[in-house]
Amino acid sequence: MFDTGNIFEAHSVKEAIELLRSNPGAKLICGGTDVLIQVREGRLAGVDLVSIHQLPELTGVTMEADGTIVIGPATSFTHLAKDPLIKKHLPFLGQAVELVGGPQVRNVGTIGGNVCNGATSADSASTLFALNAKLRIANSRGERVVPIQEFYLGPGKVALGQDDILTAILISREDYEGFGGYYIKYAMRKAMDIATLGCVVLCKVKDKKILEDVRLAFGVAAPTPIRVPAAEAVAKGQVFSEELVEQFGKAALTEVNPRTSWRASREFRLQLVEELSKRALRQAFSNAGGEC
Amino acid sequence: MHTVGTKVQRVDAVAKVRGQAKYVDDLSTENMLVAKVFRSTVANGWVKSIDVSKAKALPGVELVVTYEDVPRIPFTTAGHPWSLDPEKQDVADRLLLTQRIRFYGDEIAAVVAVDELTAKKALELIEVEYEEYEPILTVEDALKEGATELHEGTGNILKKTEWQVGDLEAAFAKADCVFEDEFVTSRVQHCHLENQISFAYQESDGRIVVVSSTQIPHIVRRVVAQALGIPWGKVKVIKPYIGGGFGNRQDVVQEPLNAFLATLTGGRPVKLEYSREENFTTTRTRHPIHFKIRTGVMKDGTIVARDLEAISPIGGYASHGHAIVANAGTKYRSLYSQEAIRYKGTTVYTTTPVTGAMRAYGIPQVKFALESHIEDIARAIGMDPIAFREKNLVKEGWVDPISGNRVNSNGIRECIKRGRELIRWDEKKAQLKNQTGPKRRGLGMACFSYNSGTYPLFEIAGARIVLNQDGSVQLQIGATEIGQGADTTLGQIAAEAMGIPFDKVHVISTQDTDVTPFDTGAYASRQTYVSGMAVKKAGEEVKAKILERAHRMTDIPLQALDVVNGWVVWAHSGEQVMSVEEVAMDSYYNELTAAPITADVSNNCRVNSFSFGCTFVEVEVDMPLGKVEILEIYNVHDSGKIVNPLLAEGQVHGGVSMGIGYALSEQLLLDQKTGRPLNGNLLDYKLGTIMDTPDIGVAFVETYEPTGPFGAKALGEPPAITPAPAIRNAILDATGVKFNELPMNPQRLVEKFKAAGLI
């Protein structure tokens, strides 16, 4: 039995915004796989809910004339991974979200919910960081576009006001064209688990051996997902080699500062940061057409 | 044999697949009230004051009771048979609700409300003030000078066991080498699918009915009556289908409180269902045990002396407490022989989650220590680990010097041979030499011996059979179906004993202590062996009555008749004489001699038998990531005659997956400052998923156990015993690093590989 207040079902983004505005304290719910956990834990006890579950205008993946890929935030992980545009242009994002929870969670959970929930462990988030994703947000006063790096404010905290709704996740052509990538979710279980560390590398390869562009992002290495410019700089423009992989792994360590908690020690997390960076780089290089 | 040994479909398969099988919650009635327990948020201390007025005032709240309102009758929750000898009775150290807090989550008050949400809200309105003491989380804390006593006069020691056989010091003096080591196992939880649940109501005549997800209905009845201080006959316990138990429900966790609440609601039923979080930390857990071990061996690999000390923090209350550590000692005697052997087991009260029965009752712990230690010794003396074990294994005819139990069948050598072949041990061993790189493979194995039931402890079982007019029967058993398939195997034993087809046996799955034959329940791998004996006896009695009547109907001499496949036949030729149905009709309606055929038996089982087996495993260790992948695993058993090969295989699958979790990932963690559970939920407690479970190879070496029904012995718990030490030994084989502490999780692996310079 869940302790919720009123549940409003919105039929459009406009209506959802209006419902949020007229019910202060009301919370948006999409798939509910985060919200309902929080309700059960008592953190959102008695909350009013405004549902945007499966709203057509927020669902699906499209491409704009300039090549920008537009991901509807209410798209479930299952649909996202199967989407032809994702498969063609962002296979590594599909690969990442296939690692969420289990089949039931992926059928219900959405990429928008994943991002708006603000968890550093969100399995889609590090890849979206590496893609320089931009978020289109609407409210009663209009619309704005925010880079994902500016959207994450802290653990569970994102730049959303009471009547803000994420309406699209945008990926520009220059951020995906020619890129190959690989996401590693390091967790204690092969399913139904939250990452101890998430690590993604995207890269563009020239002449089968030169790393023209390299992007490295982590989830759970910091209170929010992060990019690691120092490591990216080490590899960018270089010829791929095992020595480079080693340097890349070491450079990744320079920009993280994990804590010891009962879930994992600092030392263990650092070991993972270095090792996963190296493994993700090797695989991303190969996925981007590199040959060693 | 016709039915025993065949893969008949389990009797509850269709009901469970269709969702028709009724569990406690499915039996809820409309006007049911809901109870919730108010639990302490400190681990050690007293309730100085409690104010429940706001909770009582909340609309929808029917009742709030605290420790002040409950009978002051200490009782035990351990699901053991009662003993007439006060010396052998379990420690009665619980009250229904408590003012003295002995672990985080201890039960202070209870709320009864119209629904769950109201009850939860009422809990939040209860105000309490504590006098807080330092939490006692370890054995060292519990035994240090000035530690607060959890139970007055105990010095925080529940009990000590010590025994010795042979002249230990002489045997050690004679040994060529002596090895010493320490091993530590972890606190884990059963994680049965259905959380702890019961409901209770009072009948108009004052009797209390408790419907519970229990393994031990007759024991629940006794404990409820004891805790409430009422005659035992005033309580009736009903056990419907339950969602697993694994020993956690061999404890009377919540029924006494639920029954007490039901006496205060004017007959309205009260449901008490624990959340997953409560289930994790306030029901029971597996004993963590710290072992110190010393072994003397001769150069040729003969073990001459063994000495083992076990000490366990058992939590805030005794529950099964000491019996488990004592049992670890018993099973330590019975796999290898030696000239002298000693055991010391100590159980200590700590302010940690209460420990209790869990699948294999102390043996996964002790075998982790012993089989790891045996492996290390073999390697140290340069002997093949399998040959070393084989040299020292007990043989048929071996008699346990303390219990008097005798090994009458022993397939351990064949089990080892099968496992070795299945995993292609010799071939792979040769391939795996001289590995380099970050990922390494290794092979490991471990052996066990186990008992079938608890004899020389008390083992009573009951069965009742009623022959219907059509030649079918109802079988009633006191032992309980908890998912393990007992209804089906016991049905097979009944069919076999009577000579009727399996589909003519209607097994009554529900136990109702008013009508169900007396049996102490499902635990100790006892159902097929111990309850099976009772069922066989009842079946034989029914068969004898069928034959007797057929003889009187036909004048064919009794000894010339038999019952086969539902027919009375000429024993020598199999020629059919008349159907059992015809005999049954005569028994019901013959106007002169009618006496419907029934049997109602009890069997006091005063014998035991030894099961044996082993695990063989191949792992790949990804050292930089601390990950262990199980490439192949085989769990091989001598459980005597296998009554139902398909169910037996299922039992092994479940046990091995439990063993793998124990080895690699599961551990209930407590905050070291406050004693608060950190990961008592299915996200943070790393119970493996199906994706983490490898294909599990199963093999049986069928021996014939002369004391068992149709040659059968125990299988229920044994599959969970050896995976952990086998995996530990395989990791050692792969990397050269010894892990003496469970679980062998990634962080621990990485730490040790770093220390060893491997990464």
Ligand SMILES: Cc1cc2nc3c(=O)[nH]c(=O)nc-3n(C[C@H](O)[C@H](O)[C@H](O)COP(=O)(O)OP(=O)(O)OC[C@H]3O[C@@H](n4cnc5c(N)ncnc54)[C@H](O)[C@@H]3O)c2cc1C
């Ligand atoms: C069993 C289980 C396993 C899980 N495993 C994983 C895992 O492996 N990896 C992982 O990353 N996550 C996991 N999760 C978490 C969860 O499934 C994901 O975060 C999911 O993406 C949330 O999506 P949702 O649509 O269900 O979000 P909801 O719960 O509906 O919403 C989440 C948050 O986002 C807000 N929100 C949703 N949509 C919008 C929008 N369009 N605009 C503004 N705000 C919005 C909500 O108000 C809420 O704060 C798991 C959850 C469960 C229950």
